[in-house]
Amino acid sequence: MRRIIAATLAIALAPPLAAADEGMWTFDAFPKEKLHRAHGFAPTDAWLEHARLSSVRLAGGCSGSFVSPNGLVMTNHHCAQECIQGLSTAEKDLFANGFTAPTQADELRCPDVEVNQLVAIADVTARIRKATAGLSGEAFQKALDAETARIESACQTSADLLCQVVRLYRGGVYDLYTYRRYQDVRLVFAPEFRIAFFGGDPDNFEFPRYDLDVSFLRVYQDGKPAATKDHFGWSPGGPKEGELVFVSGNPGETKRLLTVAQLADERDAALPETLIRFAETRGLLLGYQLLGAEAKRTSMELLFTYENAFKARTGEWDALRQPAFFESLVRRERDLRAKLARAKDGKRYLAAYDAIAKAQVRKRALRVQRLYVDTASRHESRPAAFPGELFFRARTIVRGAAERAKPNDQRLPEFSEASLPALVQTLLSPAPIYPDVERVRLAHGLGKLREMLGPDHPVVRKVLGKESPAEIAARAVSGTKLFDPAFRKSLWEGGAAAVDASDDPMIALARLVDPDARAIRRQWESEVEAVEKKNAEILAEGRFAVEGRSTYPDATFTPRLSYGVVKGWKQGDRSIPPFTRLAGAYERATGKDPFQLPESWIRAKDRLDLETPMNFVTTNDIVGGNSGSPVFDREGRIVGLVFDGNRLSLGGDFGFDETVNRTVAVDSAALIEALSKVYGASRIVEELAPAQPARAR
């Protein structure tokens, strides 16, 4: 497998500019003419606006779409799994057994899901530039954060809105994105885990594939289904081979505009070190699951998260390790450097490269401390040394008490007024927290803290004292009241006084380490991030100067639109056709996990049209974060549901290769077939309102 990636990427990844159907375009700068030239279809502004308003972001890291006028949202099973797991108990395991709400009244509120719909885009580049002019290092970072907070705060006129200043082209453009925010989100339908993730980790990021990775949620307003005028239609027959299709969604992060120095750090340090960390935690969870069925149930979603991330990062690493691919990135930079050198202000641009290269040395020196003592963002809510749901909440309470006492523009960004609603929802989520899993993870994390920093590091001495990691974890988990959302609420509302007075052992642990964590974060931000950001802005400026603004920005977990066609690919000598059929799932089943079909599917086999297309692939340019994205046709009808990319697409973090990168989706025909004949979910099928008869393919 890997060799094939090597050869193909190497040949195909040379072009420095967006070629073919490449691109994760912002809705306000979609390449209409280019699309028209390539595919004979030019979307109107109204078409684009409708697509944007019909698409949503799941704040936890996914995408989705409105598929009815009554707030019905389609996304992946794996995007709703925290909700499904949070609603499950040992007696009623929705994760294993699936869920269909027979009536609207039966729809279950998710403990912690936020849905965002992008309603406005405004350019604020000039304001940001003015605020940070002439600054660097910590001063640059502070000014940037403060101006961002001021812009967001002025926009944020109600809790129903989410205003975010978005950094595009690595700082070439700053936009203010205004989202409508939905926090009352309910579970309508989820299939069994076994069919949602049929083939499990072995088939993850592979194709041919046979997954029904879908869930339906519904957004509510004032206790009633929200009215969603803008929504996609439905194509019951799915797409045809070669058909032009669109994917809208929120690709999480690409690194296509990074410098070679940054990419080398990814290849030589960040990615392999991450993989080593993930591998150990994965092993720990596999070992933990030997304790029995309940241990398995309560750690399954977590294991899935690690395995998925492990395989994804492996694919990215493998791509960067292909010498020919990496050399193509080096060449691309060399060419750009040459152009920049000839430009007005050329020296300034070249100096920016050097500054970024220097920052990589600091990065390597600080990374271990930063990872093990501090964590900077929501997505690292499970940091390396202090993992777990409890510690994350303890830190949020401790740090939040201090931050909320400050003016909005002086806070850490995750505690700004704009950010608080999502943070509070997570903080107070009633989803169950499993003490044994927490204890095992925290003990392991504290052991890693000692391992990575050494037993004589001041932070290690302070945290561990004369106790063992296992003892501290056991004491903190068994003694804490943070399992109780009401207790968290009282501390959160009590602010600094309540936090200072608390003798809760998990709060005490978070309090103990917070000064050190803040210190390393500050150092990291000023010596690494600020340098990278500041100089990336200069490079972005240079790139605009010499190449214009004809291309798309790196992905930043903001709404994007891509186009492509339904198309297989060649893997070595083998042609991979674009569609699989329902029959294939039955053929692949072994009766043993992860190749075990759920009972419902075994019973339904005779009722199903086994020739129905199940999954398909397209040439759309996507990455992680696009999970749950709709695939739709030029008439705005859903033909599929993105749930994966093929393994070769994992190099897409760094560059797109249309010959082998593929988006993997569930066919809309399979969705209707399964909802109707396996799950008897006629209520949903009717709401999707199939408008057209099935088309022949």
Added chain:
Amino acid sequence: MRRIIAATLAIALAPPLAAADEGMWTFDAFPKEKLHRAHGFAPTDAWLEHARLSSVRLAGGCSGSFVSPNGLVMTNHHCAQECIQGLSTAEKDLFANGFTAPTQADELRCPDVEVNQLVAIADVTARIRKATAGLSGEAFQKALDAETARIESACQTSADLLCQVVRLYRGGVYDLYTYRRYQDVRLVFAPEFRIAFFGGDPDNFEFPRYDLDVSFLRVYQDGKPAATKDHFGWSPGGPKEGELVFVSGNPGETKRLLTVAQLADERDAALPETLIRFAETRGLLLGYQLLGAEAKRTSMELLFTYENAFKARTGEWDALRQPAFFESLVRRERDLRAKLARAKDGKRYLAAYDAIAKAQVRKRALRVQRLYVDTASRHESRPAAFPGELFFRARTIVRGAAERAKPNDQRLPEFSEASLPALVQTLLSPAPIYPDVERVRLAHGLGKLREMLGPDHPVVRKVLGKESPAEIAARAVSGTKLFDPAFRKSLWEGGAAAVDASDDPMIALARLVDPDARAIRRQWESEVEAVEKKNAEILAEGRFAVEGRSTYPDATFTPRLSYGVVKGWKQGDRSIPPFTRLAGAYERATGKDPFQLPESWIRAKDRLDLETPMNFVTTNDIVGGNSGSPVFDREGRIVGLVFDGNRLSLGGDFGFDETVNRTVAVDSAALIEALSKVYGASRIVEELAPAQPARAR
């Protein structure tokens, strides 16, 4: 920590030739004059022969020394841990509680330890060259193996001898090493694991240090203690700071003569991929140990092995990842290339570099299959996909039946007549095998097989069929009779007929995969190893031609002698003094593992002279495999016992930096103090026969 490695290595590792006290010298080419110039001491040939005959190799991967005329061997606790664990039961846990044989009759035979003493060295380079002249690829490999087998076989006149053709200077020289072989080896003394490995993984490869990592074994002949005329004396006072000291032992493997292409593969693929693999297994074992005390006891040694290897490989990887260090290796090769290019036959030498570089591409392509389907050597007796004691023995039986039917010079090398005694000892070892550990490991390994090759790979389909990895492992482990050494013996002696007729499920599993395993091994050997070997010989020839033979060969787990001085080092601004004292162990103790002192030490505290030196460091050039090596003075008296290197020494695989690389040893004074006052082991103390009064320091 890492940053310091970076800076220091970078500066110090430039010199391409052996400088200062660097070098792991063969006993027949020891640099007497160089030593005399540097330290004013020139050993005689008799001195060297005595040192060689007083030193031993433990076939499992360690070093040791004769320390009495009656076969008493001193080595590390961690070198005897398989023996100690093998003699332990849940009721009588020698590993945790230690062991002192009150009389010679109480000494316990180790299940699987072989001790080798090097008695003769003969040059066979010409014979090998003649046999392989003009050959390459598989033919080269076969001719090399066959001639090796013929030479060894002719030498191998009794089972008490072990004849090995040894490849030095990466093929520049082939020597025939004749060892006396001892297989009746008994445990005399071992301290508790807690003091042998005080500080555990966190303190491993670190200094200051407080370990009593010692054990005493005794070699027997005909049921009686062997007479060992050549043995070291004893210095009860230990060494002085600055004193010249020697270390003899068997450094396992260094890669100082590899090409840059090979080193890049180590840095970019072999090492990080190994770390990822080890990390997951380590996590699995940590999780497994949550099952309880017996799970912990039965997997402790295994976990220790993985953690030790993990930290060692991490240090090696970190060294290679220091850009300045790697650049120094690149420069070194560039300089040598330039010299070779000017030499007669220059083109041939340069072509060898290219051939080796090309072999790295094949290496990357084949490595995963080779690791997961086959295993090539004793040291990978725990291969990635088929781990465990049972499968290793099943494969040995299955493959051995086929190989032993062939003439000696056509067998796989590990089944040659010379190799069989050690292999059979391991095969038939009565050490207990723990079914639960076996089951968990095998299930995990089979899962990795599927993960790494993909569920549709022919070998995966063949091995797994419709079963899950856990089911196959459970079936094979619960159904096999291989736990019983007598059963293994009957199959081994029954040969191919017995193997073919067996319905033992573990034998069946090994039989099933053997053709595929052999095929990938053959491919690996002919397309990777043979190319590397053949061309390394050419490069060695070139190096001798342009630089003469003034340096030492890469380590190959054969007896070597190094010299150095007792000396601390500077770590950044900090000076690390060369000695620790017994008092330090008590200060460092927290009462919690791994910083918990055993009861015996707590009780003995008042009796001990706490100022006694406990551990010390020297500038000797060692690597893994030197564990258990004696540190001795110019009069041939033991002053210490090597058990570790500092973390900075892990880069020693690739180059030696005298400013920071340090050997870590137990002081002979601490050994006497502990044996006498903690363990009341007067029988051993008297046998060590301290000849001199303690010296003032």
